[in-house]
Amino acid sequence: xxxxxxxxxxxxxxxxxxxxxxxRGRFIGDLVLPGMVHVALLRSPHAHARxxxxxxxxxxxxxxxxxVVTAADLGPANRPLPPRVPHPALTDPRGPRxxxxxxxxxxxxxxxxxxxxxxxxxxxxxxxxxxxxEALPAAADVEAALHPDAPRVHADRPDNVAARWTTAAGxxxxxLREAPVVVRLRLExxxxxxxxxxxxxxxxxxxxxxxxxxxxxxxxxxxxxxxVVAAALGLAPGQVRVRVPDVGGGFxxxxxxxxxxxxxxxLARHLCRPVRWLEGRAESFVASVQDRRQVHxxxxxxxxxxxxxxxxxxxxxxxxxxxxxxxxxxxxxxxxVPGPYAIPHLRTELVAVYxxxxxxxxxxxxxxxxxNFVVERALDQVARCLGLDPVAVRRRNLIRPAQMPYAxxxxxxxxxxxxxxxxxxxxxxxxxxxxxxxxxxxxxxAAARAAGRACGLGVVCGIEASGGGGVEGAAVRxxxxxxxxxxxxxxxxxxxxxxxxGRLVAQVLGVRPEAVIVEGGDxxxxxxxxxxxxxxxxxxxxxxxxxxxxxxxxxxxxxxARRLRVGPADLETVDxxxxxxxxxxxxxxxxxVAADGEEPLQATHLFTPxxxxxxxxxxxxxxxxxRETGEVRVEAYVFVHDCGVxxxxxxxxxxxxxxxxxxxxxxxxxxxxxxxxxxxxxxxLMDYGLPRAARQPPIRLGHQETPSPANPLGVKGVGESGIIxxxxxxxxxxxxxxxxxALVVTAVPxxxxxVLRWLAGRSGPCGPGGERSGPSAPPGPDFVR
Numbered sequence: 001x002x003x004x005x006x007x008x009x010x011x012x013x014x015x016x017x018x019x020x021x022x023x024r025g026r027f028i029g030d031l032v033l034p035g036m037v038h039v040a041l042l043r044s045p046h047a048h049a050r051x052x053x054x055x056x057x058x059x060x061x062x063x064x065x066x067x068v069v070t071a072a073d074l075g076p077a078n079r080p081l082p083p084r085v086p087h088p089a090l091t092d093p094r095g096p097r098x099x100x101x102x103x104x105x106x107x108x109x110x111x112x113x114x115x116x117x118x119x120x121x122x123x124x125x126x127x128x129x130x131x132x133x134e135a136l137p138a139a140a141d142v143e144a145a146l147h148p149d150a151p152r153v154h155a156d157r158p159d160n161v162a163a164r165w166t167t168a169a170g171x172x173x174x175x176l177r178e179a180p181v182v183v184r185l186r187l188e189x190x191x192x193x194x195x196x197x198x199x200x201x202x203x204x205x206x207x208x209x210x211x212x213x214x215x216x217x218x219x220x221x222x223x224x225x226x227x228v229v230a231a232a233l234g235l236a237p238g239q240v241r242v243r244v245p246d247v248g249g250g251f252x253x254x255x256x257x258x259x260x261x262x263x264x265x266x267l268a269r270h271l272c273r274p275v276r277w278l279e280g281r282a283e284s285f286v287a288s289v290q291d292r293r294q295v296h297x298x299x300x301x302x303x304x305x306x307x308x309x310x311x312x313x314x315x316x317x318x319x320x321x322x323x324x325x326x327x328x329x330x331x332x333x334x335x336x337v338p339g340p341y342a343i344p345h346l347r348t349e350l351v352a353v354y355x356x357x358x359x360x361x362x363x364x365x366x367x368x369x370x371x372n373f374v375v376e377r378a379l380d381q382v383a384r385c386l387g388l389d390p391v392a393v394r395r396r397n398l399i400r401p402a403q404m405p406y407a408x409x410x411x412x413x414x415x416x417x418x419x420x421x422x423x424x425x426x427x428x429x430x431x432x433x434x435x436x437x438x439x440x441x442x443x444x445x446a447a448a449r450a451a452g453r454a455c456g457l458g459v460v461c462g463i464e465a466s467g468g469g470g471v472e473g474a475a476v477r478x479x480x481x482x483x484x485x486x487x488x489x490x491x492x493x494x495x496x497x498x499x500x501x502g503r504l505v506a507q508v509l510g511v512r513p514e515a516v517i518v519e520g521g522d523x524x525x526x527x528x529x530x531x532x533x534x535x536x537x538x539x540x541x542x543x544x545x546x547x548x549x550x551x552x553x554x555x556x557x558x559x560x561a562r563r564l565r566v567g568p569a570d571l572e573t574v575d576x577x578x579x580x581x582x583x584x585x586x587x588x589x590x591x592x593v594a595a596d597g598e599e600p601l602q603a604t605h606l607f608t609p610x611x612x613x614x615x616x617x618x619x620x621x622x623x624x625x626x627r628e629t630g631e632v633r634v635e636a637y638v639f640v641h642d643c644g645v646x647x648x649x650x651x652x653x654x655x656x657x658x659x660x661x662x663x664x665x666x667x668x669x670x671x672x673x674x675x676x677x678x679x680x681x682x683x684x685l686m687d688y689g690l691p692r693a694a695r696q697p698p699i700r701l702g703h704q705e706t707p708s709p710a711n712p713l714g715v716k717g718v719g720e721s722g723i724i725x726x727x728x729x730x731x732x733x734x735x736x737x738x739x740x741x742a743l744v745v746t747a748v749p750x751x752x753x754x755v756l757r758w759l760a761g762r763s764g765p766c767g768p769g770g771e772r773s774g775p776s777a778p779p780g781p782d783f784v785r
Contacts, residue, residue, distance in 0.1 A: 047678025108286025169409020179301025198248025244521030456737025466717025489529020491521025510573025535717025663726030
């Protein structure tokens with residue numbers, strides 16, 4: 001073999017899945033250590049209040065209680081956590097503290113911690129902590145929080161604006177003034193919650209003799225956790241080891257350090273006993289980051305043929321009470337606003353706003369689906385205004401392959417230009433229409449409408465930046481018995497990292513996949529790493545692993561060449577052996593070359609991506625609206641994606657399908673609702689809808705490969721691509737099914753009660769919501785000529 005990875009055929013389910021499927025996984029809740037004590041947290045019932053009195057004496061006397069801790073006990077360790085992702089607009093970011101000091105700023109903020117011999121004893125003792133709150137006015141709505149008289153989330157700030165950031169290209173204002181057609185829309189995105197199967201959890205142990213803290217966490221970012229915990233406790237990073245066991249889902253929610261990790265680490269060090277905290281489902285709703293509450297205003301200017309000339313965009317991002325992540329959702333959104341379309345004049349302005357709600361952060365897609373919703377909804381209204389087929393408008397505006405690499409004119413927060421590395425967007429659109437049987441679906445729709453059924457179609461396109469986020473490392477070592485060990489910094493949460501990276505290294509070395517053991521999520525294995533987020537693992541950790549494996553292969557061939565008395569170029573690696581080309585009887589094993597020489601047969605490679613790579617996709621769906629219940633039934637969903645070179649088709653398919661289903665839940669049932677006082681009204685799974693298997697539609701996938709020039713593997717990310725176009729496709733299809741010229745679907749989720757109003761001809765919160773001006777604008781009070 002040449003050592004160059006190639007696409008693998010479909011294989012049996014990854015072996016790493018078997019323990020999870022058979023109940024033999026090892027999660028945080030399965031870690032039981034001698035002498036371990038348990039933590040329960042007292043959380044604020046108020047969105048905004050002053051802590052007037054906090055008395056822990058009765059709780060401290062409760063049976064089984066080891067300690068009761070407040071902010072005053074933590075001392076310097078109770079400092080605010082820094083934002084996970086820095087941004088130049090964050091000049092004064094406010095991070096959460098392990099325990100609230102004086103004032104609580106959202107329902108669920110931790111006020112005190114009880115440590116006991118059992119979890120039950122800790123929970124019982126919480127009821128004996130006496131707290132008196134002085135309730136304060138709350139700013140729970142992102143728009144209301146901008147009012148000059150709104151209650152301040154942080155009293156020492158002049159307002160509730162956390163950050164402002166604008167990136168632009170061209171002269172948007174002048175073009176909009178002259179454009180023949182201008183579409184203006186106000187769009188809203190509701191809050192949601194990642195809801196991993198396993199909520200968060202932390203276990204910490206302090207070794208007084210070695211002066212080393214070992215912390216197990218259900219996290220996507222072990223190195224960030226290590227650094228934050230070390231800084232809070234006054235330790236060197238080398239004194240903190242973070243290990244990630246099996247993780248029951250992350251979806252971005254576990255992508256940054258949390259206050260509980262610092263708190264549990266502090267307790268372990270001060271009590272000199274193992275300490276565990278497990279988040280309950282009710283806690284997760286209010287204590288783990290939420291996502292997505294946004295309000296967008298967009299104006300698009302186009303010519304009479306539907307070519308987009310300019311796009312002007314401003315949006316409010318509700319960041320909640322604190323900034324544990326920073327504003328990566330807003331930054332991602334801005335860079336994705338133009339989508340796969342050639343728009344010469346662009347401007348996008350972000351206004352991040354503090355509110356008295358749970359902090360927000362990335363969730364699968366992390367701003368990309370919302371950016372897609374902005375540009376695709378605007379294109380739909382351009383098409384309606386001009387009486388054009390939405391597909392024709394998209395085809396007219398798509399970036400062509402000859403234009404690649406394509407610079408949008410926008411810039412990332414680092415100042416780096418936003419440049420799409422490769423892709424064939426028109427081919428994606430053609431392929432999805434073919435697989436969807438677009439013309440046949442139109443005939444089906446016409447027949448259904450004639451029979452009185454409300455059926456609609458949606459066709460949209462999308463892009464996804466992936467593979468960024470800093471350095472990632474990999475170490476490859478061949479053991480004396482021929483086993484290959486691979487260490488990476490990226491932990492897995494169900495993506496089959498061990499399978500994907502093991503197969504990749506096996507290909508490079510020419511060994512059987514069963515001979516490769518992959519370990520990840522342990523800061524002791526590698527000095528540097530960033531984590532698992534942003535569809536980056538195969539792009540970044542995969543490149544590092546492949547490069548380390550190539551270095552090992554070169555060294556192995558050198559050792560084998562000396563033993564076999566030939567040149568390295570005369571050798572090949574096949575089926576776990578190194579042999580002379582044309583003379584297969586002259587061979588040595590990997591175990592033999594690993595034992596040769598004084599140095600281990602190993603190599604480490606650190607890979608820092610030069611920038612993101614850009615996956616792309618196109619989606620088509622057919623829906624029918626139930627006239628009695630308002631249910632949106634998705635009759636068919638087709639998605640064609642381009643993630644560069646496909647190395648593991650089976651794993652890619654699983655990731656894309658999972659993302660699509662995740663997106664269907666986001667659009668059709670998932671909705672966090674706060675009242676004006678900042679109380680979460682949908683705080684249980686009885687109130688917060690999740691997608692169910694019985695309601696999933698037939699989904700057909702297509703693949704297109706446009707290699708990325710930005711990494712040696714030619715790969716792009718795939719973990720989030722499926723979710724990006726779901727909201728836009730369903731909004732277009734529902735609008736098409738209602739068939740009312742006055743309706744513009746301007747918000748997600750799309751809920752049954754809204755659909756019933758639209759079908760009855762009554763406008764609701766999601767429409768009418770747009771203004772359009774131009775020669776072909778349909779009549780109506782909501783259109784301005």
